[in-house]
Amino acid sequence: MKFSKKAMGIAPSLTLGIDTLSKEMKAQGMDVVSFGVGEPDFDTPDYIKEAAKAAIDRGCTKYTPVPGVMDLRKAIAKRYQQVYGLEYEATGVVVSNGAKQSLFNVFQAILDPGDEVLIISPYWVTYPELVKMANGVPVIVEAKEEDDFQPNIQALEAAVTPNTRAIIINNPSNPCGNVYSKEVLTDIAELAKKYDLVIVADEIYDVLSYQKKIVSIATISEDAKQRTVIINGMSKAYAMTGWRMGYTLSDPALAKVMSSYQSHSTSNPSSVSQYAALAALEGPQDDMDDMIKVFEKRAELIYTLLNDIPGVVCRMPAGAFYVLPNVKSAIGKSYKGTKIENTIQLAELLLKEKLVAVVPGEAFGAMGYMRLSYATSEENIRKGVGRLKEFFAELN
Numbered sequence: 001m002k003f004s005k006k007a008m009g010i011a012p013s014l015t016l017g018i019d020t021l022s023k024e025m026k027a028q029g030m031d032v033v034s035f036g037v038g039e040p041d042f043d044t045p046d047y048i049k050e051a052a053k054a055a056i057d058r059g060c061t062k063y064t065p066v067p068g069v070m071d072l073r074k075a076i077a078k079r080y081q082q083v084y085g086l087e088y089e090a091t092g093v094v095v096s097n098g099a100k101q102s103l104f105n106v107f108q109a110i111l112d113p114g115d116e117v118l119i120i121s122p123y124w125v126t127y128p129e130l131v132k133m134a135n136g137v138p139v140i141v142e143a144k145e146e147d148d149f150q151p152n153i154q155a156l157e158a159a160v161t162p163n164t165r166a167i168i169i170n171n172p173s174n175p176c177g178n179v180y181s182k183e184v185l186t187d188i189a190e191l192a193k194k195y196d197l198v199i200v201a202d203e204i205y206d207v208l209s210y211q212k213k214i215v216s217i218a219t220i221s222e223d224a225k226q227r228t229v230i231i232n233g234m235s236k237a238y239a240m241t242g243w244r245m246g247y248t249l250s251d252p253a254l255a256k257v258m259s260s261y262q263s264h265s266t267s268n269p270s271s272v273s274q275y276a277a278l279a280a281l282e283g284p285q286d287d288m289d290d291m292i293k294v295f296e297k298r299a300e301l302i303y304t305l306l307n308d309i310p311g312v313v314c315r316m317p318a319g320a321f322y323v324l325p326n327v328k329s330a331i332g333k334s335y336k337g338t339k340i341e342n343t344i345q346l347a348e349l350l351l352k353e354k355l356v357a358v359v360p361g362e363a364f365g366a367m368g369y370m371r372l373s374y375a376t377s378e379e380n381i382r383k384g385v386g387r388l389k390e391f392f393a394e395l396n
């Protein structure tokens with residue numbers, strides 16, 4: 001069978017690839033420590049599960065309006081009003097099968113063939129592929145480790161061409177674990193205004209900001225709000241990855257186009273998940289607060305342990321649940337006679353030789369780094385980083 005050029009141009013997700021492999025190894029009885037997954041290791045809180053069961057019993061098991069039931073859309077708009085003081089119409093909210101589909105809808109709605117999208121690297125693995133799926137062109141602009149991976153505005157401006165249509169920002173960031181400063185967000189908002197760009201603001205980790213609340217770029221100015229589409233969802237904040245609940249907040253005109261697109265692809269997201277999401281947003285937020293405290297403690301632990309390994313340099317994460325240590329010292333060295341040429345090879349060796357799963361920086365456009373998710377127990381963090389330390393000591 002012949003496959004389309006578009007489909008063949010899409011790279012498989014390296015993060016999910018590592019995860020699948022480490023799960024297979026675990027199933028064979030191997031004691032793999034996985035830092036690969038991007039999902040909370042907590043269970044969905046009970047009150048959310050109960051709400052889902054009650055929704056099934058009430059018969060909420062049919063098609064719903066494509067962009068989600070109105071109560072949920074209202075609750076999402078209310079959340080952004082309460083947390084950020086942002087006013088959105090409920091008709092500006094579209095609920096989808098995870099934030100991934102929300103992002104998919106956005107690019108389908110705004111890109112024409114050849115339109116360029118600025119993506120700041122290290123980036124979330126899926127952004128370039130989603131842009132390509134919409135016949136757009138990802139344009140990568142590097143943010144440097146010495147700038148705490150905050151994007152350089154001059155570099156972004158230099159990458160703008162007459163075809164540039166949008167910029168993606170992910171705050172807090174996967175894989176960097178950093179939070180954008182208000183100054184940087186203001187500069188990005190001004191750049192977007194100057195070149196009339198859509199700002200795609202992925203805030204899926206917004207509650208996971210340890211020191212202070214993030215600044216949502218839509219709060220910078222009325223102009224920024226008008227040109228921003230916010231992406232968020234229930235996966236990370238409420239430990240609801242499997243329920244597939246993502247959403248966008250935007251101008252109602254864009255919401256209508258995305259909803260129309262969704263109506264021909266997946267229709268509404270799961271009715272039961274929608275009622276669970278509604279309960280999550282309206283219910284007590286204590287479980288979430290406890291979860292954030294646990295992540296913050298783990299962030300401190302993994303940061304300290306990684307920096308204790310000679311040859312590894314790690315920045316303290318400010319949000320999300322990832323660290324992206326610099327492991328460039330290992331490139332060019334050998335492990336048991338195998339020369340390490342890149343971080344993909346390093347990750348493969350770590351999995352094979354030390355039973356530790358990490359995601360190589362190449363997945364995020366950042367060779368020489370590797371991403372570790374600390375959505376795993378303290379015990380696993382100690383065990384896994386202990387094995388990394390052994391590995392680095394055995395390099396020559």
Ligand SMILES: Cc1ncc(COP(=O)(O)O)c(C=O)c1O
Binds near residue numbers: 097098202241244
């Ligand atoms: C930055 C970022 N955006 C979006 C998503 C998608 O989340 P979901 O589709 O589970 O809502 C993820 C998941 O890993 C992510 O890390």
